Amino acid sequence: MPTTRIDMLVAMRTAQARRHHGARQRRDDEKRRRGAISDWADSTHLNSQFFEAGERCETPDRDLSTNPSREESMAYIKNIWYAAAWSSEIARDLFPRTIANEKIVFYRTELGEIAAIEDRCPHRFVPLHLGKLKGDIVECAYHGLCFDASGACTLNPHGDGKIPRAARVKAYKVVEKHSIAWIWLGDPESADADLIADFSVLTDPRFQTVSSYLHVAANYQLISDNLLDLSHGQYIHPMFANAEGPPRFEPEKDPTGHEVWARFSRPNQYPNKYFQMLGYPKDQRGDHRNYMRWSAPSLLLLDVGMTGVGRPVEEGLSIPTSHLLTPETDTTTHYFWAMSRDFRQADAALSDELLRVGVAVFDDEDKPVIEAQQRMIETSELMSLNPVLLQTDGPAVRARRVIEAGLKAELAN
Ligand code: FES
Ligand SMILES: [Fe+2]
Numbered sequence: 026m027p028t029t030r031i032d033m034l035v036a037m038r039t040a041q042a043r044r045h046h047g048a049r050q051r052r053d054d055e056k057r058r059r060g061a062i063s064d065w066a067d068s069t070h071l072n073s074q075f076f077e078a079g080e081r082c083e084t085p086d087r088d089l090s091t092n093p094s095r096e097e098s099m100a101y102i103k104n105i106w107y108a109a110a111w112s113s114e115i116a117r118d119l120f121p122r123t124i125a126n127e128k129i130v131f132y133r134t135e136l137g138e139i140a141a142i143e144d145r146c147p148h149r150f151v152p153l154h155l156g157k158l159k160g161d162i163v164e165c166a167y168h169g170l171c172f173d174a175s176g177a178c179t180l181n182p183h184g185d186g187k188i189p190r191a192a193r194v195k196a197y198k199v200v201e202k203h204s205i206a207w208i209w210l211g212d213p214e215s216a217d218a219d220l221i222a223d224f225s226v227l228t229d230p231r232f233q234t235v236s237s238y239l240h241v242a243a244n245y246q247l248i249s250d251n252l253l254d255l256s257h258g259q260y261i262h263p264m265f266a267n268a269e270g271p272p273r274f275e276p277e278k279d280p281t282g283h284e285v286w287a288r289f290s291r292p293n294q295y296p297n298k299y300f301q302m303l304g305y306p307k308d309q310r311g312d313h314r315n316y317m318r319w320s321a322p323s324l325l326l327l328d329v330g331m332t333g334v335g336r337p338v339e340e341g342l343s344i345p346t347s348h349l350l351t352p353e354t355d356t357t358t359h360y361f362w363a364m365s366r367d368f369r370q371a372d373a374a375l376s377d378e379l380l381r382v383g384v385a386v387f388d389d390e391d392k393p394v395i396e397a398q399q400r401m402i403e404t405s406e407l408m409s410l411n412p413v414l415l416q417t418d419g420p421a422v423r424a425r426r427v428i429e430a431g432l433k434a435e436l437a438n
Pocket of ligand 1: 146147148149150151165169170
């Protein structure tokens, strides 16, 4: 036991050193698994040796399987589709967005297709989005190297004009579907658009949809936990609260596959403020359902509706709500949400009201709690802190297991 102040300091330093050693060990393990990053970094240092004027300086080939701009961090599944943006966000200009720690610049080609390349010039690492889009070519703002949508350097305006073999950036496969630009961070050859989760409700002409984007300073899995456990609605969302208490949770009887379901219901109850706003009669009891579907990496669709007691769901109100969560960094998330309805489609005032409610609920009520949670746990992984688990956490834990299994499978290959 430390007895003096100096002993205490030494003990603290030793504990600190152990923690640092542990952290370094974890970083080293991660590095070994993803050795390409450090190999690439070592090889580029060769290029910094002095060379005579006129002499060719050739950088060894870079491994482009991982965008080297990513910092050491959590691992993310690569061979999977992430929601990168609403289609409407990407136009004929350079649009930067970080996805799973990879810095990427998006733009539309002259044919209207979406291109996505690494947002870091391999010369002096200036972000390419600071440059100019010329036709389908991105010209770096600093010394004018040019890159096409395949990531190849097409022009070196200096010296003999030769293009070093290593002068290329990673290019990503992007597909537009359901009004979303989906990105595949892994091997473009294995990018199959049929693997994109079904969000056809977003473009189904029978539905009117309002949508928005939210930036959250929290890890994407904390938000997924929030959406898979809707019992929180009773406490932080006055609009969704109900006089009769939290909803009933229905555990999945036979969980299989890569989808996770979290079903909450309130049979035979008066409508909450949300359903009253949507037009469900205030004095009429009904069955209220919140059935959340989760697909990896973190794409959620909520079947939310209310119908007369014991009546088929088709008779009542349905307002499927999409929540697409994309990790930006380990502690920040791109959150795309949308509410779709197949009633009062032409009612613009209702659309405005839904947008207002969405912002009030997700931005002003969920986001502060989740961000506070992130600040409390700092950069720790939630499950490593042994959180107390309730029955309603089941789906969130299962979703985390699916992600972990996906990561393990990728690292093993
Ligand atoms: S940093 Fe891009 S051309 Fe020099
Ligand atoms: Fe919420």
